[in-house]
């Protein structure tokens with residue numbers, strides 16, 4: 001299929017009104033609802049975009065500086081090599097990577113905000129992804145954790161919005177970003193605001209579960225240029241007719257793979273199917289499983305694939321420690337590490353380094369936090385079982401360093417960017433390498449270095465072998481990545497379970513079963529909690 005730029009795509013086939021959403025997820029439980037059911041539109045809502053005569057093209061031509069335009073293929077290749085960029089594209093060729101913001105010929109207001117935030121030069125993913133996005137192309141972007149993927153789509157998105165006819169009351173947004181967690185969505189919206197602080201006319205809305213739906217409804221109905229949302233709540237608003245996709249011409253899925261894992265694939269597919277013909281789509285993640293590539297093949301139009309360095313692997317900015325422990329000594333060992341950190345900090349006169357402790361389950365999260373507080377440490381917990389207000393206040397305390405330890409489930413493992421996190425501790429290892437990559441990526445961000453400490457027991461040997469391999473690969477410069485995605489995760493879990501079974505059989509034969517485990521009284525409640533059947537796992541915390 002040859003490439004058709006978004007502004008050349010046929011806009012007369014925007015037959016979105018008849019599309020219905022499949023409602024396998026609890027967030028959208030009305031099977032008869034159409035996302036765009038005209039009867040659900042408010043009278044203030046505009047007619048579908050095909051009836052609008054847009055005075056301005058949706059995708060005005062964008063050109064980089066003369067200097068960049070004059071680069072020859074050899075020079076382009078040299079830049080890609082230097083920036084560790086792997087770029088593939090059907091015709092036409094991918095736009096040239098740009099190593100300075102000035103050469104990107106951005107709106108002067110955006111340039112002012114980039115300077116305000118002290119971004120002096122683009123990161124590798126930004127250098128290549130931004131020109132692709134600015135030229136209206138679809139994109140599949142994969143770069144390691146903390147490499148600046150957010151600005152890579154945020155800045156071109158703002159530039160795109162500035163070029164559109166203004167939003168009127170009742171219009172849907174011009175740009176839509178979907179992200180898997182409330183915290184990540186809020187962070188992205190902040191970044192949109194940060195790079196559009198000089199553009200008063202650009203309004204944003206954050207649309208996530210757990211927050212006041214009335215306020216969101218009135219913001220959406222009043223009309224905003226950019227919506228950043230978690231999928232469940234956004235679909236709710238679509239179904240209620242509070243917003244529409246009819247003006248969305250810039251669509252981003254951040255941490256796309258995670259949203260598919262969460263069961264939002266039908267909804268995401270429906271949104272992608274229902275977008276007006278004139279739009280561009282950008283998909284980003286640090287791990288890019290095959291399911292995403294399949295989705296991209298179906299819905300993206302000749303996307304440019306950009307990979308930076310070794311994808312789907314732990315960032316090399318983090319020094320990874322693996323510590324073998326028994327289940328019942330985990331908390332003591334955690335306290336040892338944290339108390340030592342506190343005393344080092346005191347000796348050196350530095351503040352206690354910001355530390356994230358990942359645990360497997362919600363209740364364990366609260367209990368570990370209580371145990372740390374009982375030892376005089378300053379800790380807060382973050383998980384999907386807490387109210388939205390509690391989640392926000394925990395993250396606020398941690399971001400402002402008024403609390404230096406965040407104990408969290410995997411709800412904090414994706415995308416969260418907290419400046420100054422220097423240590424990630426896996427009290428419980430995650431089930432898969434993919435989650436491990438995202439978790440330890442909360443440190444060692446934006447070129448800084450970080451440390452991770454992972455406690456493991458016999459039951460984690462499968463994952464530990466993979467981690468060791470990843471560390472060895474990184475040291476030897478091996479560029480092969482491990483497989484990610486739903487199927488790969490299932491296989492990984494099955495293999496891990498088989499190994500666990502084998503270990504249990506061996507220990508039974510040796511007469512060392514669970515009965516011999518001696519749990520200190522003070523931690524007994526944690527063991528029982530984590531063994532408690534029916535309690536939500538970390539995955540069920542993703543309840544946006």
Ligand SMILES: Nc1ncnc2c1ncn2[C@@H]1O[C@H](COP(=O)(O)OP(=O)(O)OP(=O)(O)O)[C@@H](O)[C@H]1O
Nearest residue numbers: 119121122123145146147148149150286415417446
């Ligand atoms: N060009 C730049 N110059 C300086 N700092 C930057 C630049 N781009 C991004 N950063 C900073 O780098 C940090 C990480 O960026 P970001 O959160 O976008 O990473 P990410 O690639 O999305 O990570 P993850 O995969 O974990 O979501 C942020 O604090 C951001 O402000």
